Amino acid sequence: MRISILGGSGFLGRRLAARLAADGRLGGRAISELTLFDLQPPDPPPAAGFPVQCLGGDIAQLPPAAIPDGTDVVFHLAAVVSAQAEADYELGRRVNLRGTDAVIDRCRRLAAPPRVVFTSSVASFSGGQGAVLADDARQVPANSYGAQKAAAELLLADASRRRFLDAVILRLPTIIVRPGRPNKAASSFVSAILREPLLGLHTDLPVAPDFALWVASPRRAVEWLLHAATMDSAVMGIDRSVNPPGMSVTVAAILHALDAVKPGASALVRRVHDPATEKIVATWPAAFEALRARTLGFAPHEPLVELVRAFIADDLDATRRERGLG
Structure with a gap:
């Protein structure tokens, strides 16, 4: 099986590549080749038991080698994130829209249509805090x-x-906890209010404690991506988009889970209202029914406290090293 990950340097792209390298198989088939593509060539995952090709380039002018002939599965994770796309309209259109069009054009030229797993977002909806x-x-x-x-x-x-490709589209919730440093996503603060206190650092909270969000963990997001790559898509009909079963949680609940794992850590979170951030995230719905996803086999979410513990187990030490915190 040949697999491509577009956006291979991103947080989920790196985690997905590492999981594929560790498993060596996808859907019961041995992985024969993995291609990673991003603006700059991604780092290959450690200890892969198959060839890994790492390429850099502009997704809007996608090189054919990013999706080689014979590719079976394409994970299209490349994106310009929310606040950045709002601030730089041309860049957002180039990557998020023209880049996707380039992916379609490349898939049309393959001998057999590949499965394309695309990460969309809850930001494609509005409705705000009261919406389910x-x-x-x-x-x-x-x-x-x-x-x-x-x-x-x-x-x-x-x-x-x-039949140019076989798409399964995941409208991902806000993924927390993201390792490393804050990024330009409007939702970056949701990871920061957990990550920074666990690092012993202060961070700002731009919204009120009763603000609600639809969230998911990195572990669950990777499981959903792998399921989307191997599920029977014929039962989806022409509607290829799925709202995965995340969790609706308030900021207060997130901070409570933080204190349950590290007592007193939430004292490092300072309430500093940011109207620009709130203007973006306040339009996003706080909850989804996500019934279809369950019928399609997408696993439900783990408890919020387990999400915090998973970050400590998976990413806290690496984040501390990356940021020079000892």
């Missing part, structure tokens, strides 16, 4: 990033209908 969205809720994005993701979903669904 059903699986058939309309996407009415209130930001450029969400609009670009929704448009890309339609392009991929149509390409799947025409």
Whole structure:
């Protein structure tokens, strides 16, 4: 089996590549080759038992080698994140929309249509704090990033209908806890209010403690990606998008889970209102029914305290080293 990960240098891309290298198989088939693509060549995962090709380039001008002939599965994770796409309209369109179009064009040229697993986002919806969205809720994005993701979903669904590729689209919740440093996503603070106190650092909270979000852990997100790559997509019909079963949690609940794991750590979180961030994230729905995902075999989420403990087990030491904190 030949696999490509577009956005291979990103947080989920690196974690997914490491998981594939460790397993050596996907859906019961041995992995024969892995290609990682990003703006700069990604680092290969350690100890892969198969060839790994690492390439850099512009996804809007996707080189054919990023999705080699004979590719079976493409994980399309490459994106310009929410606040950055809002601040730089041209860059967001180039990567999030034209980049997806380039992926479709490349898949059309393969001898057999590959499975394409695409990460969309809850930001493609609006509705705000009071919303609990059903699986058939309309996407009415209130930001450029969400609009670009929704448009890309339609392009991929149509390409799947025409059998240029076989798409499964995951509208991922906000993923926490992200390791490393804060990024330019509007939701970056949700990871920061856990990660920074666990590192012994102060961080700012731009929204109120009762603010609610739809979240998922990195471990669960990777499991969903792997399931999307191997599931029977025929039962989806022409609707290739899924709202995975995340968790609806308040900021207060997140801080409570933090204190349950490291008592007193939430004292390092300072309430500093940021209207620009709140304006973006306040449009996102705080909860989804996610019934269809369960019928399609996507696993439900683990408890919030386990999410915090998983970050400590998986990423805290590496994050501390990366940031020079000893």
